[in-house]
Amino acid sequence: MIDFSLSPELEDLKARTEAFIRDVVIPYEGDPREAAHGPEDPLRRELIKKAREASLLSPHVGKDYGGLGLNMREMAVVFEAAGYSLLGPQALNCSAPDEGNMHLLEEVATETQKEQWLRPLASGEIRSCFSMTEPQGGAGSDPNMLATTARQEGNHWVIDGHKWFITGFDGAKLNIIMARTADAIERGKGATMFLIENDDPAIERVRVQDTMETSFAGGHCEIRFHGLKVTPDQVLGEIGEGYRYAQVRLAPARLTHCMRWLGAAQRAHDIASRYAVKRQAFGKPLAEHEGVGFKLADNEMDMHITRLATWRACWVMDNDGEARSESSMAKVISSEALFRVVDRCMQILGGMGVTDDTLVERLWREIRPFRIYDGPSEVHRWAIAKRIASRTRKAMA
Amino acid sequence: MIDFSLSPELEDLKARTEAFIRDVVIPYEGDPREAAHGPEDPLRRELIKKAREASLLSPHVGKDYGGLGLNMREMAVVFEAAGYSLLGPQALNCSAPDEGNMHLLEEVATETQKEQWLRPLASGEIRSCFSMTEPQGGAGSDPNMLATTARQEGNHWVIDGHKWFITGFDGAKLNIIMARTADAIERGKGATMFLIENDDPAIERVRVQDTMETSFAGGHCEIRFHGLKVTPDQVLGEIGEGYRYAQVRLAPARLTHCMRWLGAAQRAHDIASRYAVKRQAFGKPLAEHEGVGFKLADNEMDMHITRLATWRACWVMDNDGEARSESSMAKVISSEALFRVVDRCMQILGGMGVTDDTLVERLWREIRPFRIYDGPSEVHRWAIAKRIASRTRKAMA
Amino acid sequence: MIDFSLSPELEDLKARTEAFIRDVVIPYEGDPREAAHGPEDPLRRELIKKAREASLLSPHVGKDYGGLGLNMREMAVVFEAAGYSLLGPQALNCSAPDEGNMHLLEEVATETQKEQWLRPLASGEIRSCFSMTEPQGGAGSDPNMLATTARQEGNHWVIDGHKWFITGFDGAKLNIIMARTADAIERGKGATMFLIENDDPAIERVRVQDTMETSFAGGHCEIRFHGLKVTPDQVLGEIGEGYRYAQVRLAPARLTHCMRWLGAAQRAHDIASRYAVKRQAFGKPLAEHEGVGFKLADNEMDMHITRLATWRACWVMDNDGEARSESSMAKVISSEALFRVVDRCMQILGGMGVTDDTLVERLWREIRPFRIYDGPSEVHRWAIAKRIASRTRKAMA
Amino acid sequence: MIDFSLSPELEDLKARTEAFIRDVVIPYEGDPREAAHGPEDPLRRELIKKAREASLLSPHVGKDYGGLGLNMREMAVVFEAAGYSLLGPQALNCSAPDEGNMHLLEEVATETQKEQWLRPLASGEIRSCFSMTEPQGGAGSDPNMLATTARQEGNHWVIDGHKWFITGFDGAKLNIIMARTADAIERGKGATMFLIENDDPAIERVRVQDTMETSFAGGHCEIRFHGLKVTPDQVLGEIGEGYRYAQVRLAPARLTHCMRWLGAAQRAHDIASRYAVKRQAFGKPLAEHEGVGFKLADNEMDMHITRLATWRACWVMDNDGEARSESSMAKVISSEALFRVVDRCMQILGGMGVTDDTLVERLWREIRPFRIYDGPSEVHRWAIAKRIASRTRKAMA
Numbered sequence A, B, C, D: 001m002i003d004f005s006l007s008p009e010l011e012d013l014k015a016r017t018e019a020f021i022r023d024v025v026i027p028y029e030g031d032p033r034e035a036a037h038g039p040e041d042p043l044r045r046e047l048i049k050k051a052r053e054a055s056l057l058s059p060h061v062g063k064d065y066g067g068l069g070l071n072m073r074e075m076a077v078v079f080e081a082a083g084y085s086l087l088g089p090q091a092l093n094c095s096a097p098d099e100g101n102m103h104l105l106e107e108v109a110t111e112t113q114k115e116q117w118l119r120p121l122a123s124g125e126i127r128s129c130f131s132m133t134e135p136q137g138g139a140g141s142d143p144n145m146l147a148t149t150a151r152q153e154g155n156h157w158v159i160d161g162h163k164w165f166i167t168g169f170d171g172a173k174l175n176i177i178m179a180r181t182a183d184a185i186e187r188g189k190g191a192t193m194f195l196i197e198n199d200d201p202a203i204e205r206v207r208v209q210d211t212m213e214t215s216f217a218g219g220h221c222e223i224r225f226h227g228l229k230v231t232p233d234q235v236l237g238e239i240g241e242g243y244r245y246a247q248v249r250l251a252p253a254r255l256t257h258c259m260r261w262l263g264a265a266q267r268a269h270d271i272a273s274r275y276a277v278k279r280q281a282f283g284k285p286l287a288e289h290e291g292v293g294f295k296l297a298d299n300e301m302d303m304h305i306t307r308l309a310t311w312r313a314c315w316v317m318d319n320d321g322e323a324r325s326e327s328s329m330a331k332v333i334s335s336e337a338l339f340r341v342v343d344r345c346m347q348i349l350g351g352m353g354v355t356d357d358t359l360v361e362r363l364w365r366e367i368r369p370f371r372i373y374d375g376p377s378e379v380h381r382w383a384i385a386k387r388i389a390s391r392t393r394k395a396m397a
Helices: A007-030 A041-053 A072-082 A087-090 A098-108 A113-122 A244-277 A290-318 A324-354 A360-371 A378-394 B008-028 B039-055 B073-082 B098-108 B111-122 B242-278 B291-319 B324-354 B360-371 B377-396 C010-030 C042-055 C072-082 C098-108 C113-120 C242-278 C290-318 C324-354 C361-373 C376-394 D010-029 D041-053 D072-082 D088-091 D097-108 D111-122 D244-276 D289-317 D322-352 D360-371 D377-396
Strands: A130-131 A149-153 A156-167 A174-181 A191-198 A203-207 A220-230 B128-131 B149-153 B156-167 B174-180 B189-197 B203-209 B220-230 C128-131 C150-153 C154-169 C174-180 C190-199 C203-211 C222-231 D127-130 D149-153 D156-167 D174-180 D190-197 D205-211 D221-229
Touching: A007 A041, A007 A087, A007 C098, A041 A087, A041 D377, A072 A087, A072 A244, A087 A244, A087 D221, A098 A113, A098 A130, A098 A174, A098 A244, A130 A156, A156 A174, A156 A203, A156 A360, A156 B039, A156 B291, A174 A244, A191 A220, A191 A244, A244 A360, A244 B377, A290 A324, A290 B291, A290 B324, A290 B377, A290 C290, A290 D377, A324 A360, A324 A378, A324 B291, A360 D322, A360 D360, A378 B242, A378 B291, A378 D289, B008 B073, B073 B242, B073 B291, B098 B111, B098 B128, B098 B174, B098 B242, B128 B156, B149 C361, B156 B174, B156 B189, B156 B203, B156 D149, B174 B242, B189 B220, B189 B242, B220 D205, B242 B291, B242 B324, B242 B360, B291 B324, B291 C376, B324 B360, B324 B377, B324 C361, B360 C324, B360 C361, C010 C042, C010 C072, C010 C150, C042 D377, C072 C242, C072 C290, C098 C113, C098 C128, C098 C174, C098 C242, C113 C190, C128 C154, C154 C174, C154 C190, C154 C203, C174 C242, C190 C222, C190 C242, C242 C290, C242 C324, C242 C361, C242 D149, C242 D377, C290 C324, C290 D289, C290 D377, C324 C361, C324 C376, C324 D289, C376 D244, C376 D289, D010 D041, D010 D072, D010 D088, D041 D088, D072 D244, D072 D289, D088 D244, D097 D111, D097 D127, D097 D174, D097 D244, D156 D174, D156 D190, D156 D205, D174 D244, D190 D221, D190 D244, D244 D289, D244 D322, D244 D360, D289 D322, D322 D360, D322 D377
Parallel strands: A130 A174, B128 B174, C128 C174, D127 D174
Antiparallel strands: A149 A156, A149 A174, A156 A220, A174 A191, A203 A220, B149 B156, B149 B174, B156 B220, B174 B189, B203 B220, C150 C154, C150 C174, C154 C222, C174 C190, C203 C222, D149 D156, D149 D174, D156 D221, D174 D190, D205 D221
C-alpha cells in the first residue's frame, strides 16, 4: 500500500551519508586536484578510501562484489544525499558512467568477466567508460544511425568507428564499446557490446571535449577505433543484443542522474535560502520579499516533484517493471525542474550568483546538460507521446 | 518502505468505482437537471441511490455513519476515479463542501451533533454549506480580517455578518458558520464555529453568484446574518478554536479537490488523445505531429506529479502528520498542472475545443477557479516560503 | 526613420474613439439585448447610429464607401481603443467577420459587387459571413482538405458542402463561400470564392455552435449547402484564386483581432489594477504585494509587446509588404500574451474574478479562442519555422 | 507617424558594420589574447585600429569628440550588428562600461573634464570603470544602502569605501566613483560622483571576481578606497546629484546592453538554425521536426520583441523623454527573452551545445548575468508595478 516511509536501516544509512558528506567530503571542495575535467585520480582515491572506512562505498553494487546491495529506492535516498557535494558521488563510487557500467556488468556479464571488471570497479580501484554516442548522431536518440562496426574476422571481431562524449575516458581502464554487428538494426537487434581494455593502441584519443560541466572524472573525450581486435570472451552477453543491454543500463542510469542532481539542487537551494534570510534589501531580508519567497517556494515544489517522480520509477523497477514511461517522465521532470531551481538560486543571489563566490554558479553549469544527456527532453517527450497514442488506439479498437 | 502499490481491496474498489462512473454515471451527463448551479436535487438523489446500490456511497465517512471508512490515500484513488465525471463526486456524496463538512463533524462534533447532522449528510439525505469567506477578505487568506461576529447575550450567541462564495447554500439544510468571538484574533484563537439550520429567517440569501464553473450543487451564494440567535448546543467544538477546526477541515479538503480534479483532467486528456489519433492534418494524425504529441506527453507528466504530490500529502496525514507544507505544495502543484492539462487539451481540439461539442470546454472553466479557491497559489507559496525561511534561520542559529 | 509617434489627426481620432467608448458605448454594457450569441440586431443598429453621429463608423473602409479610410497603423490605434468595450467594435462596425469581408470586397470585388455588398456593409445596414472552415479540417490549417465543391453546370455553378464556425451567419445577408473548383489544390490554386445571398433555401442552418465566447453578432453556425446554384456574376474575383484572396483577407484580419483584443485586455488590466490598489490583504493594498505587483508589471509588458508587434506588421502592410512572418508573429505573440494578461487579472481578483461581478471572467473566455481562431499558434509557429529553414538553407548555399 | 524604416544612411552604416564584423572581427575570435577576463589590451587596440580605419569607431560619441554622433535608435541598429561577435563592441569601442561612461561625461562633465577624459576614451586610447555597486547591496537596487562615503576636509574630499563588480577596473585609467556626501539619501539627493585616476595608491585592488561571463575587458574587480583624496575639479557635475547622474548613465546603458546582446543571440540562433537544417535525426533534418522548428520560431519571436521594445524606448529618449517605464520594460523583456533564445539554441545543438565546439555555450554563459546586471528583473518589475499603482490611484482620484 502507498507508503513514503523509509525503513529504519535506510534512515540510518541516509543519516550516515549526510554526515559523511558534510563532515568528510565537503571539506575537500576547492581542493586544487578538483581539476577542469573532474577530480584527479589521487583525490578520487583518497575520497574512496574515506567512504570505505565509513562503510558507504558502492551502494548500488551487490554485497558479493563489495557494495551495499541497495535496491533502486534505497539508492534514490542515498544518492540524493551523496549529490549534495559534487565530490560525493565520486567518494561513494557511484558517479556516471561507472555506476551504470557496474550495474550493466552485474546484470549481463559472465562470472569471469565480473571478477575481471566488476570487482575492481566496485572497489574503486579502476574506472570505466561507455562508448556509445557518435558525432553524426549514431547510437544517440536514433539507433539506426549507429556507424561504428564490429565485423567478424575468423573468430575475432574487428571494430572501426568514431565516438564522442565518452565520459571518463581519460584514465578509464575498461571501455564498454557498442558497435553494429549486423547490416540492419531492426527491432532493437543488430548491435553488440564489447569489454575492452583501454590501453589498446588501436584506440585513438582524438581530444578531450571542453564542456561547461566539469564534475565527471576523466572529462568527455572524442575517440576513434582503428581496426581494434576483439576476442570472443570480450563480448558482453549475446551477439546482437547491444540495444537491449543499453536499456538495461540506461533506464536506471537515467534515474541515478535524477537522484544525484537532486542533491546538488538542494545544495544550491540551501545556499540561496541562507543568503535570503541574511541579506537585506529595501529594509527587510530578501526572504521577506514575495519575489524571493515565491522563488524559494517554487524550488521546494520542483525538488518535491523530482523526488516523487524518481521514487515512483524506482519502485516500478524494484518490482521488475520496465518503467519505460515512468523513467522517461522522471528524467524530463527532474532535468527541467532542477535547472529551474539552480537558475532561481542564481537570481536570488544577484551579482554574487554569477561569480564563483558560491557553488551556485558551478551547479548551474553542471546541471544544464542533464536536459540533453541520456536523451534530450524532446526525445523522451516523443517516446511518452507514442505510448499515449498507442494506448489510446488500443482503447478505441 | 517507499511503496506505490494499492492493496487488493483498494484495487477492487478502484475498479468498481471506474465501472460505476463509466456505466452508471456518465450516461446521466447532459441530463437536463444538470442545471446552471450544479445538479438539481432530484438528479443528485437519483445518483446517490445508484451509488448506495453499488456500495460506493460516502467513501470518506466512517463505517459507523454509513460510509466506507477510507483513509486519505484510499480516498485519493477512489475520488480520482469519481472525478472522471463531473457528476461522479455528487453520486458518491463526496463533493465539496459536504465532504469536508462531514470530515469536520466526524473529527470535532459531539455524538448528539453527529447523529443530528453527520448521519443524514453521510446518507445523502441532506446537504450542507460552510460559511467562512467574506466579501472584504474576511476569513479568506488573512484570518485577521474576519468581520462576522458572534456576541454573547445571556447564554445565547447572536451572529451578524456578511458572507459570500457560500458553496451549496441553496438547498443546504446545515450551515456551518465561522464567526469572530473575541476582539482580537491572535495565534489562531478568537473565532468559533456554529452548526445552524439554514431555514432561520435571520439568514438572508442576498443572491446567487454567477461563477464560470457550474458543477457544485447549490451554486455559490452571497448571504447575510441579521442577529442570528444561536444556542450553546450549536457550538461546534470549543469556543475560540474556529481557526484550528478550519485547518482540520481545509487541509484534507484541499487534497480532495486535487483528487477529483485529477480525474476530471484525465477525462479531458482522454478526449484530446482520442481526437489526436483520429483527426488528420497535413497528411497524418494529429498525434503524429510533435507539436501535439509533446502536449500529450506534458499532460501525462502534469497528471503524474499531481497524483504523486497528492498521495504524498495523504500519506503524511494518514500518519497523523500535519502535512501543512505537503498539503500546500500538493494544492499549488495540482491546481496549476491540471489547468495546463485542460488548456492543452483545448488547444489540441482546435475550434471544436471552444464549443460545447466536447466536455473539454466546460472542464476548462470548472478547473480554473481551483487556482483561487481554498487559498490562491500566491498565499500557499507565501506559506511555503515562510516555512523555508524559518527552517533556514533555525539551521543557521 | 524609426518613429512611434502618432500624427495629430490620429491622436485626435484616438482621443475621440476613447471618449466615445467611455461615454457612449460602455453604458450599453449589460443591456439585455447583449445576447448569448452576440448583440441582437436592434442593439447593434443603435450603436452604429451613435458611431455614425460621432463620425467613427467603419474606420477601415475607404471614404468612397463611407468609411474613414484608415491605413493599417491607424486602424491599430483606433481598433485598440474600440476593443476596450466588447461592444466597441460592433459600434464602429469593425468586428469580425464583417471587417475582413469589407476589406476583401474592397480589394477584389467588381464595382457592381461593391455597390451591392460593400456599400450596405460599410453603412452597417447589413451583416455578412465568411464560409471557409469545415468540420473535417477542410480549408482550415491544411488547404488540401477543402471538401466543399462548386461544379460547373452550363453557365452556372452548383455548390455542395458542409461548413462550421461560420461566424455571424445568423442574421447575415451576404455569405462569402469558399469552394473547390478543381480536382487538385496545388500551389494555392483550385478554390474559388462566391458572393451569395444567405436566404437561399439551398443553404441549411444545421445548428448554432455554443462557444465559450459570446461577443460575435450572429454567433457561430454549422451550415450545409445542398446544390446551391450560383450565377457567374456571383463569382468573387477570378476562378481558382480563392486561396490567394483568403490571404488578402486573413493577413490583415488576423492583425485586427490583435488590435481589438489588446483593447479588451487593457480593460481587464485596468479593472485588476483598480482592485489591487483598493483591496487590502495582510495589512496593505494588494498592489503593494510583490506577488500582485509583478503580475501587473508582466501585464504591462505583455500588452507592450502585443502593440509593438502588431504595429510592426501593420507598417509592413502599409508599405505593400506581405508581412507573412510579421503577421504570424504578431498573431502568436498577441494571442498568447493577451491570454496571460486576463488570466493574471483573474488571479489578482481572487474569488470575485471567477464570477460575473466584473467583466474579467467574460474577457477571459472571449480571448482564449484567439489562440485557435485564424490559425492556431502551432500552425503559425510551423510557418515561421519553415521560413527560417528556407532562409538558412539559402544563406548556406 | 509610426514608422519602422531606417534612413538610407543608417541602412548603409548597418551594412558596413555587418560586413566589418563578418570580415574583420569574427576572424579574431579564438585569438589567444581573448583572455579569461576579457580581451587583453593589445587585441583591443588592434580591433579599435581596424574600426577607426572602417570609420566605425565610437558610434555613440558626438562628432566633436571623434565619434559618429548617433542617436539612440541609430545606436540600436549599429550596436545590434556589432554584438554579433563578442569582440564587436570592443572593436567599435562601445562596450560596457566605457560606452555608458562616455555618455555620462558627454552629458555632465565640464569642457576641461571632457578634454581630459572623454577625448581619450572616445579614441580608445584609455579605458574607464564605474564604481557604484557595493558588496552589502550599497548603490545597488536600494540607493539608501550606499556605504562608501566622501567627507569634506578643507577643500578636499576623502573617500572611504568598498566596491565590487567594478567592471573593467583592471587596466582602466579613469575611475568614476559614486560616494555618499550627505548623511541621508533622500529623494535621490545625497550622493556625488568623482572622476579619479586609477593609479592612486589609496585604491586597493582586492581581487578579480571570477564570473561566468568573460567578455568584459578588464573583468570585474573588488576594490577598496582607503582615504582617497579628491580635489574639487574631480567632482563630476554637482555635489549631491550622483543618483540623478546615475540615471542619466543607466537608462541608456541598460538599452545598449539590450542591443548588443540581441546581436549575440542572433549569432546563437544562426548557429542553431544552420545545424538544424544540416543535422539528420529520425530520417529528416532536425529543422523538419516540429519540436525543433517551434523552438526556432520562438527564438525569432523573442528577438522580435526585444528589438521592438528596445527601439521604442530609444525613440522616447531621442525625443527627450525619460523612458523610465519603457527602459525597464525593454530591459526585462530583452534579458529574459534573449536567455530563452540561447537556451533553446543549446538544446537544439544537443550534446555539442554544451561544449566549446560552437560559440553557443559561451553565449549562454555571457547572456545570463544580464537578467541580474543593471537591476535584476525583480527590481524593474517592482518599479513598473509602482508606476501602474500610482497611475491607477490618480485615475481613481
